[in-house]
Every structure is written in C-alpha cells, then in structure tokens.
Amino acid sequence: MSRPTPGEPQSTPPRGRLVVLVGPSAVGKSTVVSRVRQLLPELFFSVSATTRAPRPGETAGRDYHFVDRAEFDRMIDDDELLEWAEIHGGLQRSGTPRRPVIEAMERGVPVLVEVDLVGARNVLRRIPEATGVFLAPPTWDDLVARLTARGTESADAVARRLETARVEMAAQDEFDHVLVNHEVDQVASELVSLLVGSDDSTTDPSRVDGSSPAPSSTRQST
Ligand SMILES: Nc1ncnc2c1ncn2[C@@H]1O[C@H](COP(=O)(O)OP(=O)(O)OP(=O)(O)O)[C@@H](O)[C@H]1O
Numbered sequence: 678m679s680r681p682t683p684g685e686p687q688s689t690p691p692r693g694r695l696v697v698l699v700g701p702s703a704v705g706k707s708t709v710v711s712r713v714r715q716l717l718p719e720l721f722f723s724v725s726a727t728t729r730a731p732r733p734g735e736t737a738g739r740d741y742h743f744v745d746r747a748e749f750d751r752m753i754d755d756d757e758l759l760e761w762a763e764i765h766g767g768l769q770r771s772g773t774p775r776r777p778v779i780e781a782m783e784r785g786v787p788v789l790v791e792v793d794l795v796g797a798r799n800v801l802r803r804i805p806e807a808t809g810v811f812l813a814p815p816t817w818d819d820l821v822a823r824l825t826a827r828g829t830e831s832a833d834a835v836a837r838r839l840e841t842a843r844v845e846m847a848a849q850d851e852f853d854h855v856l857v858n859h860e861v862d863q864v865a866s867e868l869v870s871l872l873v874g875s876d877d878s879t880t881d882p883s884r885v886d887g888s889s890p891a892p893s894s895t896r897q898s899t
C-alpha cells in the first residue's frame with residue numbers, strides 16, 4: 678500500500694450528508710427511521726440521550742441512551758450535546774450527542790438525526806449544510822388515529838403531544854422538504870435519496886439555484 682509522501686496533500690472524503698428529521702408525535706418517524714436503517718446499513722443514526730423511560734420494545738443504545746436527569750445535566754455541563762430540548766412541556770429532556778455526529782460526517786458517512794422542532798432549528802443553525810426534512814401525516818385525523826392506536830401514552834400525554842403537534846405542523850414551511858408519510862417504504866426511499874445524494878441537483882442542468890429537486894412525495898407546503 679502506498680503512503681502519501683510528506684508534504685503531499687492527503688485526500689479527505691467529502692463530508693457525509695446530514696439530514697435532520699422532524700415531525701409530530703406518532704407521524705411515524707421511528708418507523709420510517711427503522712426502514713431507512715435497513716435500506717442504508719452504512720448510515721450513522723444519531724442515538725439521542727433521553728431522560729424518559731424506555732417503551733416496550735425499545736433497546737438501550739439502539740433507540741436511545743436512557744439516562745437519569747443528573748447524567749443528562751452532566752452531559753449539558755460538559756458540552757457533550759450538539760443540541761438538547763425540553764420535550765412535551767418539560768416532561769422529558771432529550772439531546773443529540775455531538776461527537777459521534779461530527780466524526781461520522783468527517784468520515785464521509787451519511788448521518789440522520791431525529792429531533793423535535795427546537796432541536797431541529799438548533800442543528801440547522803449550527804450546521805447550515807444540513808438538510809431539514811419535515812415528516813407530515815396525510816391528515817390531522819390520521820395523526821390522531823396513529824397516536825391513539827399506538828396506545829403507549831395516557832390520555833393526558835396524548836393531549837399534550839397533540840398540543841405540541843399543532844405547533845410543529847405550523848412550522849413545516851421552515852424545512853427544505855416536507856415528506857407526507859402515506860406509505861413507509863416510499864418515504865424511507867426518499868430519505869435515502871436525500872442522505873446519499875441521488876437527488877444531486879448538480880446533475881440537473883435545469884436547476885440554477887443550487888437547491889435539491891423535490892422528491893416525488895414532497896408537498897409544497899402552503
Ligand atoms: N405510513 C404509515 N401508515 C400507517 N401507520 C403508520 C405509518 N407509519 C407509522 N405508522 C404507525 O403509527 C404509529 C406511530 O409511529 P411511530 O412510533 O414510528 O411515530 P413517531 O413519529 O416516532 O412517534 P414519537 O415522536 O411519539 O416517538 C405506530 O403505531 C406505527 O406503526
């Protein structure tokens with residue numbers, strides 16, 4: 678294997694793309710993310726730290742790093758989080774460990790971060806090259822049906838999540854893409870395109886603004 682000679686510029690891989698996924702509770706973010714992880718095994722999915730308890734079926738280290746409030750506060754104090762937020766009116770705190778995200782991008786690996794609205798705004802402000810994706814339900818009634826059918830929250834928690842959802846739905850225009858989760862496989866493959874660049878606008882001479890063309894289920898939000 679040949680080594681670079683001293684002084685010779687070393688080639689570094691292009692930074693991996695960072696996609697920030699946001700959407701109201703029960704729109705299907707975790708379901709879509711699981712599918713994306715199957716379709717794109719090289720993906721780095723950012724595992725958040727959270728103070729909430731695991732749901733049935735969730736695995737520590739895969740779905741979340743479940744930590745207590747003291748450990749979460751230590752992570753904030755030691756500046757280990759790229760962003761963090763109080764979720765659902767302070768019911769829980771969740772945050773994105775910074776180092777793994779930056780290191781994966783520097784290795785050229787695509788990165789997917791799933792956060793709430795506050796977290797998404799903070800990541801997009803701190804890392805302007807990131808692509809913001811809002812996952813929307815087909816209709817408000819579909820969202821309510823998914824949340825209640827999941828059956829993981831009390832009636833109070835459902836009401837609080839729907840309050841948060843109204844605020845989140847009103848913010849969808851802030852994002853680069855709005856994907857409507859009619860069908861998990863369709864949305865997952867659109868996210869894969871955004872992560873690995875088959876949407877690359879440089880291959881489309883009709884685009885002169887440098888922006889990415891919209892994937893097929895992207896809705897122009899009004
Ligand atoms: N395209 C879809 N069509 C019908 N049901 C769906 C679809 N996508 C997800 N679901 C269902 O909706 C429910 C909520 O999905 P999921 O838990 O993935 O949502 P989430 O956005 O991650 O929620 P939260 O933010 O509360 O963690 C689940 O029961 C899931 O099976």
Ligand SMILES: Nc1nc2c(ncn2[C@@H]2O[C@H](COP(=O)(O)O)[C@@H](O)[C@H]2O)c(=O)[nH]1
Pocket residue numbers: 699700701702706725726729760761762764771772773791792793794795796797
């Ligand atoms: N700001 C952040 N928000 C996060 C992070 N990880 C998850 N989330 C968001 O929290 C809510 C609730 O999620 P749940 O799994 O408890 O139902 C949802 O909007 C997630 O996107 C994070 O690291 N930072």
